[in-house]
Amino acid sequence: MAYLMTHSLLGAWLRSMKENPFEEGDDPEKETPMQEFLHVLRREKTPTSPAMQSGIDFEDLVTAILTGQPNANYHSTSKDGTQTLKVYAVPEHPWFNAASRVAEQIQGAKLQLVAKKPIVIEGMEFLLYGRLDALKEGRIFDIKYSGSYERGKFIESTQHPMYYKLVPEIMNFTYIISNGYDVWTEVYWFDQIPRIEPVIRDFIQWLQEVNLLETYKQYWGAKDER
């Protein structure tokens, strides 16, 4: 039996390990990183946050530009966190210029291609799984929306190591980051990308130590996903 492994799961785990995972922040209603990780581990649906919604809207707008769709969504968020949906004709969308620059970079790419790869780590079988935002000419592009981007944000991400393992024939992995107005890139060449296997090994050892390995096995079986 193989088990699914995704960069989102590893990322949620690493975020929960960064600080005291059980320490509550200033906002008692906000979940701790450990609570967030446990939702991911149990594959529980969680509400879409405003930041996640902006990411979805931005990516949809890029796709709309690439595929010639007439309209695209825009969720504005008020100070109390309430979201309001507006539908814009694509050229009128507030993020149109930035999204066009992103679309230009990935023009002609295969979009949302799924990549899978079976691997064995310390006798345990895994099926690595990833969905590529865009693949073209030996490059993977991943579109990120970030309202507070600072260069180097993705250095420690598990995404480029995971995707390089999935698609080892790439030259580089490029994050295209936008806040809806500006566009930046972070490029990781194949020889700068660390291996994902040590992270997976550490993750499994940690799950064992905290008695969560069975939970992982319960929710992440890959029987039907090969």
Place this chain on the structure above:
Amino acid sequence: MIKKPEDFDLGEKKIRMLLAGPPGIGKSTLAMSAPAPLLIDTDGGFDRVEFMYRKDRLVATSYQEMLDDLQPQNLKDYQTLVIDTAGKMQAYMSAWAIANDAKNGQRGGALSQRGYGAIKREFNRLIDYMFVTLQKNIIVICHSVEEKEDDVVKQRLKLEGGFKNDVWEPMDLGGFIEIQGKDRVLSLANTEKHFGKCTHGLKPAYLIPDLSAGGENRFLTDLFAEYNAVNAAEARQIEEAKAFYRAAMDGGRMLISQVKDADTANETFPLLGKLEHRLTSEREIKAEWVMKMNELGLIFDKASGKYVQGVKA
């Protein structure tokens, strides 16, 4: 001039580099080791360069004054323009942007959101002008500050707002000068402590020669030569790989275009396996094949090992 991909030659490419580090670590002196440099001395850093390593400098007290001096006839003797520092340049540019259009500023003299946009565009225009029009190497010097995050002391550029991201975009190379033991090291790699920008093939870190006993200050001249040699070789390899890639994609697409039904799919499928693939062509052609099968409503029958007509998508 139209050039073929095989004519690609980066041997004489000019280089745009970001050089960062804490004050007093020797950024200006290191910048003077680039080929025929002119120091655009916006923050008076010239005094900190040891006398024997000093070179010509452009002294400007405003951004407009600097632009007025940056004319081709003044720059014939120089191969490298060194902006020292980006932080001071940002301050000059901000004042210039606000003077040009009051909407670029707020009360109190700070930049407005629109002003940040204006200096970002101006910075990119300036770098393009120096690089494309003047054909110079460019070194942008930037002070760094330490920030502690998750018990790791990180080096960050000491710049205002989004400019700390924007300044990286046009750069070919970039790194931080660090002290490691008794040595100074130029680190071009992405590490947990800082971001870098390094072309494929260069080393992630270089020991900076100790000039205390004298010696020629030519570290960046050598690094630029190495960059160009590595980059030219790399560019040829990439172009070769891309030529194979394009041939595989063209060949694969031609085969896929011939598929009209199950019979032609079964005739064509084995031919796809004979294509010589490079980079991601195999994966991309496979995706186009699957799309075509879906369009025609063909499914793969495992028992017979052949495509058969299924339910049309």
